[in-house]
Amino acid sequence: xxxxxxxxxxxxxxxxxxxxxxxxxxxxxxxxxxxxxxxxxxxxxxxxxxxxxxxxxxxxxxxxxxxxxxxxxxxxxxxxxxxxxxxxxxxxxxxxxxxxxxxxxxxxxxxxxxxxxxxxxxxxxxxxxxxxxxxxxxxxxxxxxxxxxxxxxxxxxxxxxxxxxxxxxxxxxxxxxxxxxxxxxxxxxxxxxxxxxxxxxxxxxxxxxxxxxxxxxxxxxxxxxxxxxxxxxxxxxxxxxxxxxxxxxxxxxxxxxxxxxxxxxxxxxxxxxxxxxxxxxxxxxxxxxxxxxxxxxxxxxxxxxxxxxxxxxxxxxxxxxxxxxxxxxxxxxxxxxxxxxxxxxxxxxxxxxxxxxxxxxxxxxxxxxxxxxxxxxxxxxxxxxxxxxxxxxxxxxxxxxxxxxxxxxxxxxxxxxxxxxxxxxxxxxxxxxxxxxxxxxxxxxxxxxxxxxxxxxxxxxxxxxxxxxxxxxxxxxxxxxxxxxxxxxxxxxxxxxxxxxxxxxxxxxxxxxxxxxxxxxxxxxxxxxxxxxxxxxxxxxxxxxxxxxxxxxxxxxxxxxxxxxxxxxxxxxxxxxxxxxxxxxxxxxxxxxxxxxxxxxxxx
Numbered sequence: 268x269x270x271x272x273x274x275x276x277x278x279x280x281x282x283x284x285x286x287x288x289x290x291x292x293x294x295x296x297x298x299x300x301x302x303x304x305x306x307x308x309x310x311x312x313x314x315x316x317x318x319x320x321x322x323x324x325x326x327x328x329x330x331x332x333x334x335x336x337x338x339x340x341x342x343x344x345x346x347x348x349x350x351x352x353x354x355x356x357x358x359x360x361x362x363x364x365x366x367x368x369x370x371x372x373x374x375x376x377x378x379x380x381x382x383x384x385x386x387x388x389x390x391x392x393x394x395x396x397x398x399x400x401x402x403x404x405x406x407x408x409x410x411x412x413x414x415x416x417x418x419x420x421x422x423x424x425x426x427x428x429x430x431x432x433x434x435x436x437x438x439x440x441x442x443x444x445x446x447x448x449x450x451x452x453x454x455x456x457x458x459x460x461x462x463x464x465x466x467x468x469x470x471x472x473x474x475x476x477x478x479x480x481x482x483x484x485x486x487x488x489x490x491x492x493x494x495x496x497x498x499x500x501x502x503x504x505x506x507x508x509x510x511x512x513x514x515x516x517x518x519x520x521x522x523x524x525x526x527x528x529x530x531x532x533x534x535x536x537x538x539x540x541x542x543x544x545x546x547x548x549x550x551x552x553x554x555x556x557x558x559x560x561x562x563x564x565x566x567x568x569x570x571x572x573x574x575x576x577x578x579x580x581x582x583x584x585x586x587x588x589x590x591x592x593x594x595x596x597x598x599x600x601x602x603x604x605x606x607x608x609x610x611x612x613x614x615x616x617x618x619x620x621x622x623x624x625x626x627x628x629x630x631x632x633x634x635x636x637x638x639x640x641x642x643x644x645x646x647x648x649x650x651x652x653x654x655x656x657x658x659x660x661x662x663x664x665x666x667x668x669x670x671x672x673x674x675x676x677x678x679x680x681x682x683x684x685x686x687x688x689x690x691x692x693x694x695x696x697x698x699x700x701x702x703x704x705x706x707x708x709x710x711x712x713x714x715x716x717x718x719x720x721x722x723x724x725x726x727x728x729x730x731x732x733x734x735x736x737x738x739x740x741x742x743x744x745x746x747x748x749x750x751x752x753x754x755x756x757x758x759x760x761x762x763x764x765x766x767x768x769x770x771x772x773x774x775x776x777x778x779x780x781x782x783x784x785x786x787x788x789x790x791x792x793x794x795x796x797x798x799x800x801x802x803x804x805x806x807x808x809x810x811x812x813x814x815x816x817x818x819x820x821x822x823x824x825x826x827x828x829x830x831x832x833x834x835x836x837x838x839x840x841x842x843x844x845x846x847x848x849x850x851x852x853x854x855x856x857x858x859x860x861x862x863x864x865x866x867x868x869x870x871x
Contacts, residue, residue, distance in 0.1 A: 308852075309850060309866075317850065319866060327869055328569070329571055331574070331593070332581045337351075339529075340356065340529045341517065341522070344439070344518060348440045354858070354859060357862075358539065358571065359538050359542070359555065367774075367854070368856070372476060388466065389470045390465070391478075393462065393478065394462045398562035401535035401560075402558055403535040405485050405535070407481070408460060410496075411482065411484045412463055413463075414482065417502045419446060420445050420449075425505050427446050445477060445478075448468065449467055449468060452503075453465050458495055470808050483535055486535065490533065492512060497509070525549035526548060541558040543555060543570065551574070551575060554570055555571045557570075568868055568869065574589070582606060591844060592844045592851055594840070594842045594860035594861075595841060597724070598662055599726060603661070613844060613845060617853075622857065625672070625767075625833060625834050625835055626765050629765070630795070644708060647693060648741045657729070659839055668835070669834040671689070684816075684823055689824070701738075714744060717763050718764070718765045718766075719748040719757045720766070721768065731767070769838060770782070771857045774856065777806060784800050798821065840855070849868050850863065850866040
């Protein structure tokens with residue numbers, strides 16, 4: 268499963284081998300006549316969703332692949348939080364924002380608006396659309412957002428968090444994030460208010476994405492045996508008996524059994540789509556249908572079906588017309604070749620994602636832990652350019668070796684950051700220099716280096732083959748240490764010398780602090796550096812873009828100078844869709860191709 272985390276980077280836990288059977292009939296029915304285009308895609312003005320104008324929902328169905336079963340209406344618990352579950356829930360829940368096609372934060376003004384009315388101290392005012400309602404007719408209000416804050420602020424003993432480290436009352440994937448930054452909670456005139464304000468006690472660089480959608484407070488209140496107004500009061504007064512009942516339902520009441528559509532009485536929606544009655548066949552598909560209560564631009568197509576099909580079978584399904592859109596994980600050279608063989612029946616698009624491959628050293632134990640020279644010897648023999656040329660460029664011809672961690676090669680500030688933070692010393696393999704560093708580190712011929720990663724993964728196996736071919740000449744003995752339990756056991760236990768995996772993000776500013784800061788939750792290798800720690804504190808506690816740019820250079824330079832690890836490349840992404848479908852757009856963000864699925868339509 269591919270996992271993501273709020274306000275943090277995401278470890279990409281698995282990419283499967285793509286073993287495709289031969290393609291047969293073309294996807295999507297008849298091909299257009301020669302020279303005739305049926306593409307009615309609306310051009311977008313920038314990275315956000317296109318303005319479709321005055322449209323009506325058309326009858327029909329669009330089928331898209333996701334690789335895992337739907338898990339539940341509440342996608343913010345550890346049991347349900349994945350990119351595959353969010354692919355569904357982001358179609359049924361409105362939000363103040365979403366990630367655009369290159370990771371920018373886009374405002375959804377049909378849902379509501381927000382603005383910082385003060386930067387020091389940070390004060391943010393949110394205003395919901397007056398017409399915003401749940402599908403049961405209940406207005407979306409401040410009460411929903413006070414509950415959203417409570418799920419990320421109230422501790423198990425019924426207090427507001429002091430520093431975010433206490434045991435939480437609600438089983439929220441983000442822990443006590445909001446309470447840590449805004450301990451007073453959102454303020455409004457009444458439970459049914461359409462506007463509310465966040466007063467930040469501590470500024471956070473990624474404040475724009477801390478508040479987005481919310482779950483229905485009126486449902487949680489009813490399940491806890493109180494009115495919505497009484498639930499609001501219970502949160503404000505920290506009435507623990509009521510809050511425990513609310514938390515019990517919030518944690519477990521929305522979990523789903525495969526094939527059982529959530530009861531609309533407890534699972535209303537507030538976006539373009541709703542669950543279709545009897546629209547879920549376990550292990551096969553889940554169908555959404557247009558929400559007639561939605562107040563804004565309606566869904567372009569009446570039904571959106573998510574088919575649970577693994578990456579290895581998606582091309583065949585697209586060719587057969589069993590799917591209209593695919594976004595296979597871990598694309599290989601064969602992926603693009605086989606899609607192109609379908610000819611005009613499909614549209615294919617490749618890009619670079621906000622997911623990046625890297626080699627990380629183990630600083631807790633082993634030969635690299637206390638030796639910069641040993642790390643330098645390894646970095647000088649890793650054939651980064653060969654890896655990109657052989658494995659990535661055939662998929663994305665624009666791919667380059669990645670020389671940063673917090674900015675990507677396709678972003679405007681990439682060259683500026685790299686030119687100030689990295690001297691190019693590891694661009695090319697230098698075996699002579701590597702041997703000198705190897706000797707200076709006191710290493711001995713045949714020094715074993717276990718490179719761990721999550722198996723199976725043919726592309727990463729090929730990466731290690733290239734590294735072994737080069738680095739064994741220096742004196743290392745590179746060992747492919749793949750394991751299906753890598754993320755569960757090897758990585759957290761430090762059972763490796765070098766870890767090979769990827770982080771997935773989406774336009775976040777300060778998420779890297781969780782990876783590089785001393786004792787941070789995602790700093791698996793145990794790296795610690797005072798300069799990096801201080802820079803992250805400065806960056807994360809500012810909303811000034813100039814400060815972000817300055818501190819990013821400091822962080823990147825220090826990570827190179829101390830060799831935290833070695834960035835390799837931005838992951839290539841591949842999407843394909845039936846030629847009869849319009850408005851399918853690629854994205855670099857972790858939300859995947861479904862990010863604008865409500866805009867997909869059959870060309871007329």
